[in-house]
Amino acid sequence: MKLFLRLFALILIISTNTYSQVFDWEWQNPKPTGADHNFALILSPSDYMLFGNGGAVSRSSNGGEAWMTLYIDSLSRNINAASFPTATTGYVAGTSGMIMKTTDGGLTWNYQVSNTTQTIWGIFFLNADTGFATSGGGGLLKTYDGGNTWTAGSYGTVTNYCIYFLNSSTGFLGSSSATTGRLVKTTDGGTSWTDISSLLTGNSGTVRSITFVNANTGFVSTSSGLIYKTTDAGLSWTQVFTIGSTTTIIYNLAFGDPQNGLAATTLGRVVRTTDGGATWSLVQLTTAKGLYSVAALGTGAVAAGDAGTIYTTADYGATFVKRTNAPSQEQLQRASFPSATTGYVVGGSISTGNSFGDVLKTTDGGATWVKTSFTSSTRVYSVCFLTEQLGYVGVEGPTGLHKTTDGGATWTALNTGTGVSTSIIYDIDMTESGVGYAAYSSGHIAKTTNGGDTWTALPAGWSGAACYDIFIVNPSVIYALGPGGRISKSVDGGATFGQLPSLGTTTLYSMHFFSPDTGFVVGSSGKILRTTDGGGTFSEITSPVTTTIYVVRFLNRQTGWFGASGGDVYYTLDGGATWIKSKIRIGSSQSTRDIQFKDGILWLIGTDGMIMRGYADPLIPVELTSFTAAVDGKDVILKWTTGTETNNLRFDIERADGNRGNWRHIGSVDGRGNSVTPQAYNFVDANIAAGSYSYRLKQVDYDGSFTYSKTLNVEAEIPAEFSLGNNYPNPFNPSTVIKYSLPMINDQKSPIKVTLKVFDILGRDVATLVNGEQEPGSYQVEFNTSGINTPGYGSGVYYYQLRAEVSSGGGSFVSTKKMLLVK
Structure with a gap:
């Protein structure tokens, strides 16, 4: 019976809730997620939890070694804080007044009415029923019935960040107000509060974290880089650490036991004590990303923060292990996929200044990414690959355009003779004929007709202002755009560019044209504009956002996508007349900088190293419910079933040798067209030699559009x-x-x-x-x-x-x- 009870408890601890959806997104970089982790909890030596942007809840059942991320808020709001008064009862709080509760250890979550629309920054429960929450606008919420009802109160008028209660009477609140108090105290259960900020000698910052290790000993951290300690239940406080900068935030404090504690701060650093907080030392981890939260229990701890960063320790913080898998957590600018398996993404430093560039490569559809040999002292801004081997990347200056013919193993600098040393190459667009264009921040366009051997510098149709995007409609018609509503057009194959009528003060970032006459441009303040007369006039489309739209791409004339700042990603199914918010959950801190399609797959590229993979068609027409492979002697038997089918013409079967990605068509099976009942299929790849093989299905619709299944790997041997x-x-x-x-x-x-x-x-x-x-x-x-x-x-x-x-x-x-x- 004891064994059963322990196992049942473990099931409750390591289970979380998710919401099923047809359209599924996959974080490919960073892994397990690129969402910011804002709060950490350790419920047991094995059960770790992280809460973050986009409603993300990351959970580990083995002490932080492996993680799974799920999303509990259907509105994708950021989670800023969490509190578990018992092993099964917990609460989370975040933006727009969000409060959610679980009573089964995180298996399921239910919404609560908080009676506020302010961002909630802190939440603390004394027990399963009595809790408090702090928010912007001086908000202070209380509940005495497990959150069934929340009473809205206030202390001050600015943001209250954190709250902690020693018992039902005595509590502390951390605020940003220098007027009403940055540290205040209650002795009557929160009915009244007293400003005790003067006890924090030398502090000029917001109190961001409050924790106690016992009834008398506690600590606070501030946004001015200070840590204070009390040994008399808050009657007096002593400064025990300064980070040396009054603008450096120490976000969070946690103690594994009364002697060993950690604090999370900026630039990938933790602050550590091993003597009960008497002295502290600054520890630099192998990252420059900000750490927003830390949790500790016994010898184990987890520190997490910006761009999905996760570190764990099993020795009180003496050593840390990075648990995030990410060749880059910097800003990624552009992507190019010459095939569904091979792709390139470029970007570079932002958290450490513009000091290096990244060119990342995948050969397995984005499942893994590695840095190529390319090196740069500034960010890489643009990329264009014509084949898996032949491609170009752009950095800065007349010699900032580089070419590879061996898949990024080696690079050759090309001299375009365009711009000056600081002129950024924002876009590259090359064609198989050898004609190509590069857009510069100096307001110039470089053109080549021989694959980059020689170049001609041209004005973009204006002077001085940057050129952000180029679109080749056909060999004769090319468009270019930039800030200040600037858009220009060439009708002579790029020999000259003439500026079109101004589109006002909007900074234009991206465009997509279906023909010389019809296309879309997008830009700042959520602007979406459409032309049907070759740019002579543009009509504004009603936009669902006011954020900056950085990229627009169309799969076909009806289906298109745009990506913006503030975590906004939308799609259209009616040619851009209306736009629908995607169910992607990336949080408001993410910006999408590029969208790329290949063979029915879509990739989103953006800030904090974001690479996400989904389907180019948001309405997947065929629901593939199973796909299996088995070796029978020298035959490989493929079987698959569908739950529903819409306009399903056929399945093409493709095979690749080993992991080389050299996919080839080996057969086809007719689809059932339209069906709402399960359908079964099979295919035999007969008489194959012993070895490793990969198989996938290419589902083709009547209109020629298609999507790929997951890949199955087979070892052909007995x-x-x-x-x-x-x-x-x-x-x-x-x-x-x-x-x-x-x-x-x-x-x-x-x-x-x-x-x-x-x-x-x-x-x-x-x-x-x-x-x-x-x-x-x-x-x-x-x-x-x-x-x-x-x-x-x-x-x-x-x-x-x-x-x-x-x-x-x-x-x-x-x-x-x-x-x-x-x-």
Whole structure:
């Protein structure tokens, strides 16, 4: 019974809630997410939680080694604070008055009415029922019934950042007000407050964090880089640390025990004490990103912050391990995908000044990214690849345009003779014929007709102001645009550019043209403009945003996307007449700088190293519910099913050797057109040689549009023994892949009776994935949870069991393994 109770508690701790949606986004950089982590909690030595922008909740069930990120707020608001008074009851709070509550350890979250629209910065619960929250505008909220009702009060008129109660009577509040007090105290449960800011000698900043290690000993940190300590329950305070700058914020404090504590601050640094806060030392981590939060329990701690940064320690902060996977967390400007597997993204330093550039490359569709050999002393602003090997990147100056012919292994500087040393190359647009253009901040355009061997400098149609974007409609018609409503056009193949009528004071950043006459331009203040007469006139489209729109791209004449600052990403399905907010959850601090399409896939590129992958068509026409591959001797058998189909013409089957990404078409299977019932398909890739192969499906609609499935990897050989592999990914939502192997018995391909089932923790049969005879070989099966309707089914631990029996009397094999579903 004790074992069962502990396991059940673990299920509650490591499970979180998500919201299912047809259109799915994937963070490819940083991983597990690029959302800012604003608050950290450790609920047990193994259960770590981070709360951040876009409603992100990142969770680890193994002490911070591996993380899964889910999103609990349908409005994608930022979470600024959290409080768990018990192991199962917790609260989060954030922008626009958001408060949410869980009573099952984070399995599900419910909204509460906060009675404020202000941003809530702090939340603290004494127990499951009694809690307080602080907000902008001097807001101070109280509840005595677990948040069923919140009473709106106030202290001061500016932002109250944090709150902490020692008991039901005594509490402390941290504020930004020099008038009503930066540190105030209550002794009557929050009915009245007294300014005790004078006890913080030398402080001129906002109190950002308050914590106590026992009834008497506590600490506060401030935005002026100071830490204070009390040993008499707040009657007096002593300054114990200064970071040396009155403008450096110490965001958060946490203690693993009374002696060992950590504080999170700017530029990738933590402040550490090992003597109960008497002395502190500054520790530099391997990042320059700001750390906004820290949590500690015993020897373990997690520090997290800007751009998805996560570090953990298991020795009180003596050493830290970076848990974020990100070749870049700087601003990324542009992307180019010559194929669905190979792509390049460029950008560079912003948090450390404009001092270096990045050129990132993927050869697996963005699953992994690495830096190429390219080096620069400034940010890389533009990129254009014609093939996987041939491409160009732009930095600054007449020799700031570089060319590679070997996929970024080596680079050659090209002299365009355009601009001066500080002239930024904002855009590059090359064609297979060798004609290309580069846009400069000096108001010039460089043109080549031989792939970059020689260049001619041209005025962009105006002088002085930058040229941000170039669009080649056809060999004769080219458009260019820039700030101050400037847009120009060439009708003679780029020999000359003439400025079109001004579009006012709007800074224009991006455009997309369907023909010489029809196109869109976008820019600052949410402006979207359309022309149907070649730029003679533009009409303004009603925009859903007022933020700066940096990029617009169209998949076809009806379906298009734009990306903006403030986390705004929208799409249109009616040619730009109306725009719909995407369900992407990146938070308000992110800006999308580029959007690229390839073979039905969409990539978003932006600030803080953001690379996100989704589908170019926001309405996925075919719901693929399973896709499996199995080796049968020298044959690979592919099977897949669909839940629904709309305008499904066919499936093209593609195969690649190993991981080289050299995809080729090996066959097609007709689709069912339109269907609302499940449909099953199969395809046999016959008589293949032993080796490693990858397979994918290309689903093609009647109009020629298409999307790709996930990739399955297959080892074409006969296994030597029975085996059941670990499912991947794990934890998972909504699907995971299980691999298993069946050997030949006595050198005979005797049929093997195979069952592969999934059970819940109570031993109930949840799903049967395989039930029948199979030949020896290697198999993999996808377990997709989206279609399971078992009562009580949800997040938690599940078991999958492989049972194999040789019909010729060769014995049996049984293996069971555990997996974790996090919904």
